[in-house]
Amino acid sequence: MKRLFQTVVKVKSELSSSNKVTNINGCSVFLQVLYLDSINVGFLNLPHESFQRIRYFSNEVMKSMILADSIHGNGNTEFGLWL
Secondary structure, eight states, X not given: OHHXXXXXXXXXXXXXXXXXXXXXXXXHHHHHHHHHHHSXXXXXXXXXXXXXXXXXXXXXXXXXXHHHTEEEETTEEEEOTTO
């Protein structure tokens, strides 16, 4: 968790200074699942009956949830539609 937090701080710093983020250290899938499991994407919501949340998040499920949480416009894509 410490390494993941350090990476988040680094990426946030690089993005705020308009630097290109070349890589993300740590387990980015953990962050994706944590985020996607915390938002409401309507019918795409997954059951919360198990503590092994990762088992529900296949590539296709994650792709669908990410698309449902994105805003497209002016040639840009922004995320956080459901926040």
